[in-house]
Amino acid sequence: MQISTRQLISAGFDDLERAKRFLGDKELAGVDHAALVGHLAHAADPDQALLSLIRLVPHAPAALELVADPRTAPGFLRLLGASGAMANFMIREPGCLEVFRTPAPERMAGREAMELRAQLLRAVGADPASAIPPVAGVSGEEGYRVLRVAYRRALLSLVHRDLGAADALEAMPEVGRELADLAAAAIEGALAISRAEAAARFSVEDVADVRLAVIGMGKCGAHELNYVSDVDVIYVHSSERLDEELAHTVATELASGISRAIDASGTEPGLWEVDANLRPEGKDGALSRTLESHAAYYGRWAASWEFQALLKARAIAGDAELGAAYEAMVAPLVWGASERDGFVESVQRMRRRVTANIKPAELAHQIKLGPGGLRDVEFTVQLLQLVHGRVDETLRVRSTTGAIAALSLAGYIGRDDARKFDSSYRFLRVLEHRIQLVNLRRTHLMPHKESGQRVLARALRSTLGIELSTAAALLERWGETKKLVRLLHERIFYRPLLSNAANLSADEVRLSPEAAQSRLRALGYVDPKAAMRHIEALTGGVRRRAALQRQLLPVLLGWIAEGVDPDAGLLGFRRLSESLGESHWYLGMLRDSNAAAERLCKMLSNSRFITDLLEVSPESTAWLGSKKLLQPLGYEALWGEISSKLKRNLGPDQAIRLIRVIRRREILRIALADGAAVIDQDEVGKALTDNDRAAVRGALEVAQRTEFETTAQLGEFLVVAMGRQGGHEIGYCSDADVMFVQRAFAGSDTQAAQEQALRIATALGSLLGKPMVPAIQAEPRLEIDAALRPEGKSGPLVRSLAAYEEYYRRWSQIWEQQALLRATPMAGSEELAADFMEMVGPLRYEQAMGVEQVREIRRIKARVEAERLPRGAEPERHLKLGRGSLSDVEWLVQLMQMSHAKDHPALRTTSTRPALAAIAEAGIIPAEDVALLDHAWSLATRIRSAGLICTGRVSDVLPNSWRDMEAVARWCGYAPGEASVMEDDYLKATRRARQVFERYFYGFED
Structure with missing residues (x-):
């Protein structure tokens, strides 16, 4: 056909x-x-x-x-x-x-190690059941040939079963196990040949007296060998009768004979290289050593990487008893290695060196060594094992897939991350296997040519259950796998928790009561017994949550202790953890995130305000793991959320409750972002202002909706932000300084419209300020303050636009003109807002400043200093009204604005710092003096906000107690113990700012 x-x-x-x-x-x-x-x-x-x-x-x-x-x-x-x-x-x-x-079964069925050993020993004429050590009946070239043929017969059977498996990823670990057992059997056969050859040089008795154990390292020791790979080994020998020198000579001959039998040239090609370079001192060291010599080397001279390599050490051939003794000797060294100084960092540096040494031409094709390759998985898994395995024996497994499963089961890797790591590792190993099978050559490179890639794709197509029939599809899958592996590697391998955990003693990691209490006292916990009760509550039981807490707490206790109040921080952590219960993401985030755990610990022990808010909104802790989630929502996003909730036709109490919950949530987000240094001071002020603006707008809509249910709307209503609210530079829990404006509709009764506006303004203040039933815990309430309206508290709460215009034209005082410098529409009618701002524009920026007006401003400023400063307060320490503090800087800036904004449009801003920049740009005040003012204003603002954040209390005075001062200093970016440095900085900055203030405020003439 x-x-x-x-x-x-x-x-x-x-x-x-x-x-x-x-x-x-x-x-x-x-x-x-x-x-x-x-x-x-x-x-x-x-x-x-x-x-x-x-x-x-x-x-x-x-x-x-x-x-x-x-x-x-x-x-x-x-x-x-x-x-x-x-x-x-x-x-x-x-x-x-x-x-x-016999057709290959769909499910991979591996052969047992003893069966393979017996097959290869019989091939070389050695009796598997004979007394140890077995000696080959053939040697030399013929012995090498029959051993290699027997190996390749067994290999052919394995390849047949591997290629026939329905799922190559599932079969991969079993393939690696059988390849390792087959290599061990080949070395056993090679040793039998080597003993037969050595007997021709030494006496049969001398050769029989030398016990030689072959220790498999790397992938062979881990039972996860490739089809073609160097087999890394270490030799250990002993002798009861021979002197040390002769025993060493015989052992060296036996070890050399193994390499010849496996890889010397011959009629049947060699199998693979037997690599003994992982032995003590590498190529320069003795090929074989006694157990005692190995122990002495590892105890005194071994580098950290050698202990990482010994993680895989397994006796694979030769004297089983001696091999077991070697394993027992190195195990404590391996599992104690992470306590060596700089161990974690040394492993991380080694991984970076491996990547750096890749040939540039190979980098894009590396399956094993490149970014996102097999080494990323292996190094990550091994580092986790070595750090945590010293106290958790469930992690003491050699194979990578087995270790991933153990790490996941114990909670050191999240279940989803473990699943991704495992499947990615299996995929990369199957790629490597299929590439090596083509020519049975040691390679870890993706084929360069498209034809080779297409063949590889077809080799995977039938066994992965996915469509990989083209080179492009294969490269896409490989690229996705590399990205995923690299992401997981960088997130887990460089966890700060690893370095910190490695620096703790085994007793500290185990949280044994004696070691824990001693460490708690050393860290600065005032009540170690109470702290132990919290620890026991968090770590008791056998559930996954308790296991994760046991992993985390040894490190977290140190981070919590870096705060000012470790006892309060640990209590807050316990309450937060209990509130979140079995939330799958919480402890995983603290374990995996490079920043979240440390951020949380320090905030809990430094900020009463944040701790209280987190206790009622524990789910917000999730933001700490993401800079994106910590970014404050802008005004439009906040208003969009509030307006969508108001569309549900909720009652007034329900609606305002939701608005206030949203406001509280966003204050917490801003505080967390502030503490994590995700946003700067200016962004904090803007974010808090946007949050208040959205809340006021929502409350106004609730108030108007309630009013208009019984009374027809008679006019427009506007809330104007004043003071620091208008300047977008408020602090946490600042009052909302406002003015209320109304304008009656054409044809409406003006008096009735005025009365309706008054009811709306009163309701607005009540909705935002009154206690809620049921109470909203830890809510920073928003107080509406209309004291900056014309005539102050003695004037009408609400005026019409026409009344404002007439008042400002006929009766306004200079302080009222000054107050308008910060006026900004906040909520209400957009048309009325535009008309109001058009009306006040000339009043704030185009009025001429006469000598009398300047004198009046000075008089009012002096009166404020004399009357509003609290009795007994030290002027140097008051953050708002003290010398060189907020008030001085803002009054000077506003005087400059009223005097020069007419000629310098850049001064027409409601915010202090942009106005300062414009003053310097215009040359009104020298730039170096403006810098002093800006620094003092910024530091005072930062300290004022920090006071509330750290203590939970509103205060305008520089703290006097050491603990409060220390907490405020740390929030402001000072190092631990630098409270006095911050105090000195503040006093120096405000003293210099006061000098500048007096020079230009009192020396100013029109």
Whole structure:
């Protein structure tokens, strides 16, 4: 039957003409070509499979029987298309085709280690059941050949089963285990040959007296070997009768003989390199040492990386008793290694060096060493094991997949992260296996050519259950895997918790009562017994939450202690943890986030205000793990949320409650962002202002809706922000300085409109300021303050626009004109807002300042200093009204604005710092003097906000108590113990600012 071009293309052939020519070859006479092409479609590389079949048939006619049988043909041809090297082996050893008589099971079934050992020992003429050590019956070239052939026969069986597995990712660990056991069996056979050879140089008795154990390292020791890989080993020997020098000479000969049997040139090619460079002192060290010599080296001279390597150490061949003794000797060293100074950092540096040493031409093709490759997974897993495994024995496993499972089960890696890490690692290993199978060569590079990538994609297609039929699809999947692995690696491998945990003693990590209380006292906890009760409440039990707390608390206790009040911080942490209960994200975030845990600990022990708010809104803790979530919502976003809730037709009490909950939530977000240094001081003021503006607008809508349910709307209403509210520079829990403006509709009764506006203004203040039922815990209430209206508290609460215009034209005083400098529409009618701002514009910026007006401003300022400063308050320490503080800077700025804004439009701003910048730019006050004013104003603002954040109390005075001063200093960015430095900085800054203030405020003439 003639095979069409379409059939060949469908089967995956690239060279169609050659395929047709091969199908017509005499070796395939009598073969059903259609059936053969159909079976070849199972091969990753049908061209290679057909070529190998043509080459194989003259040497092994039985191949045609395998091709003719529909049960055996797919598996046989799949192997021929996956590995040209295996095809070459079958040409050399035709009898091994018997492997394919049994179809491979869909689920990978591995062979036992003892079965493989026995098979390879028998191949070299050694009795597996004989007394240890077994000695080969053949040696030299013939011994090497039969050992290698036996190895490759067993390997062929494994490849057949691996390629036939329905799920390559599931089969991968079992494949790696069997490859490691097969390598161990080969070394056992090589040692038997080596003993036979050594007996020709030394006496049989001397050779038999030397006990040699072969310790598998790396992937072989971990039971996760590649198809082609160096097998890393360490040799250890002992002798009861021989002197030390002779025993060492014999052991060295035995070890060298193993390498010759495995990899020396011969009629049957070598298997792989036996690499002993991980031994003490590397290439410069003795090839084999006694157990005592190993112990002495590791106890005195070993580097940190050597203990990381020993994590995989496993006796694989030779004297089992001696091998077990070696494992027992190194185990305490491995699991205590993380306590060495700088251990975590040294492992991290090593990983960076591995990446840096990759050849630039290979970097984009590296599956193993490059970013997002196998090494990222392995280093991450090993570091976690070494840090936490010293007290958690469940982590003491050698294989990477087994370690990932153990780390997940114990909570050191989140379940989702573990699942992603595991599946990514398996995918990368399967890629590596399929690439190495082609030529049975040690490589970790993605094929450069598209044809090679396409073959690799086909090799994965049938076993991964996903469509990877093209090179592009393969590269896309690989790229996604690399990104995911790199993301997980950077997030977990560089966890600050790892370095901190490694610096603790084992007793401290275990939180044993004696060690914990001693450490708590040393850290500065005032009541260690109470702290222990909190710890016991958090860590008691066997649930995953308790296990995670036991991991976290040894480190968190230190971070909490870095705050001013560790006892309060730990209590806050306990309450927060109990509130969040079984929330899956909370402890995982603290474990995984580079910043969240430290941020939370320091805020809990430094800020009573934040602690109280977190206790009633514990879910907000999630923001600490993301700079994006910490970013304050802008006014438009806040108003959009509030307006959507108001559309639900809620009653007034329900509606205002929701508005106030949103405001409280956003104050907490702003405070957390402030404490985490995600936003600066100016952004804090703007965010708080936007938050208040949205709340006032929402409350106004509730008040108007309630009013208009019983009375028709008679006019427009406007809330104007004044003072620091208008300047977008308020602090936490600042009052809202406002004025109320109304304008009656045409045809409405003006008196009735005025009375309606008064009711709305009164309701607005009540809605925002009165206690809620049920109470909103820890709510920073917003007080409406209309004292800056014309005539102050003695004037009408609400005026019409016309009344304002007449008042300012006929009777306004200079302080009222000054107050308008900060006027900004806040909520209400946009048309009325535009008309009001048009009316006040000339009043604030275009009025001429005469000598009498300047004198009046000075007089009022002096009166404020004399009358409003609290009795007994030290002027140097008052943040708002003290010398050189907020009031001085703001009054000077406002005087400059009223005097020069007419000629300098840049001065027409409601905010202090932009006005200062404009004053300097215009040359009104020298830039160096403006810088002093700006620094004093900024520091006073920061300290004033910090006072509330840290103590939970509103205060305008620089703290006197050490604890409060220290907490405020830390919030302001000073280092621990620098409370007095902050105090000195503030007093110095305000003293200099006062000098500038007096020079220009009292020396100013029009």
